Amino acid sequence: MTLTGKDYKNISVVVILLALAACLPLVSGAYLLAIGVTIAMYTVLATSWALFSGPTHYISLATAAFFGVGTYTTGIGIEYLPYWVLPIIAGVLGAVMAALVGLATLRLSGVYFVIFTLGLAELVRQVITWFQNFSGQKGLYVLTEITEVHIYWQLVGLAAAVYLVGWLIGRSRLGFALRIIGDDEEVAAHSGINTSRAKVLLFMVSGSVAAIVGAMLAPRYIYIEPLLAFTPMLSFQVVIMALLGGTGRLWGPIVGVIPFTFLWEAISASFPNQTTLLLGVCFLIIVYLLPRGFVGLLDKIRSKINAAEAYS
């Protein structure tokens, strides 16, 4: 692998930013740290979502399904296993589930895929609820020594891993194949790309990461139940944040996550009963005004400047 000077520069910038992010708990109070955890969580979820959905344009609403499976992995496993193996197990479960779902549904395109993934989270939630009716339990207590700071550092570490994986995929044949698939699947197949394998592989990456995030977040909730772990709101928020930032670049989603988290804080504090309504309004506004997110806006401005220079 050959790295150019620009690559080294970008890598250094990312490492410094991640190191700065990791220092947040040393300087912040409890409230800021709580927001930090939320931002880190959505950064990881939205970035890994965009790894798959960005190039392929397949909108997945299955984030909550994978996240919930991860949460329950910790919820159930914490009684029998040491905590550190649980995110790994969750990652494997998420990948297996994504592979099964991917093989079954990625032949579907467009709206069918969206609906299937939305239904998936609901299906898993109902199965767990039904199962709990047998066991008589309503929810699970996750009592650990893990504090907010530990969760934060785990998430920052995971974010670093996701950026690394995304960067490597972007430079690989797989990344190129996905861009071709996103442009024209027919051309992709007729160029010799195994389209379903490429899509399933990337879907596994994003499913696995979402499950790991769920496993890491479970100790924060202390008490988990299906409605909390599999909330469809999570899937929608991830999509909105990723689209707000823009999915064309690896750094796109985080640019959406940070402002949206603060906006969301403000909305839930001021209008606790209208959150869903306002989420929908935000979604409409973003899609109408910024169809390609902040990244697209930036590219547009840049090309305008370039054009202006060319004519001057």
Next chain:
Amino acid sequence: MRTDAPVLSLRGVTKRFGGLVAVNDLDFDVAEHQVLGLIGPNGSGKSTTLNLISGAFPASSGTISLRGTPITHLAAQDITRRGISRTFQLVRLLPSMNVLENVKAGAVFGHRRRWGAEADSYAMQMLEQVGMARMAHAPIGQLTYIDTKRVELARVLASDPRLLLLDEWLAGLNPTELEEGIRLIKSLRDQGRTIILVEHVMDAIRSLCDHCVVMSSGAKIAEGTPEQALSDPEVIRAYLGDDDA
């Protein structure tokens, strides 16, 4: 391997769409270095035949083999990897990428797979061959119609195919472009490439094809050199009706 073994052979190939038989019991062979013209009136099943060969959809029955190995039930990507590449009747390019990246798509995933600098330089060679090297970094949106066709052709060539399928590659070109287009395909022919052309332009068929297969209503009605095939009474009837036969 015998040199006279056909590159591609179709035996009893049939495609049904519900009750409609689009291709009916079709047999023909394509020899190495041959340019075969697949012609016939609109709706006679030419494009469907190309789609069956390229794996866009599966044949209902019959066998298609590439150098004796059946490929009838393979998916499009596997057929491409074995060395059959095609252009589309309506040009299909990758709109988010520039010209060079479009061509690289063929070089990276095709019959001979290349990557990195090798793929770039090979894609560039193909662009030179179709006369588009100076546009390598242009976005797709800036291209004229014939240039989009050239880029698509370069993408297909970049996969190093053993057999090239051109689906009405000359359709829609103006007279000057047509001349250029015929010259370009002639240059491919001179390189010794094996090609199946689906074409309506009679001048092109006469000057480019070694052999013609004429289809009508899904079936083969004549076969031979362009002169033989086009003077066949059956063919004249199919194109012009009974009175002129």
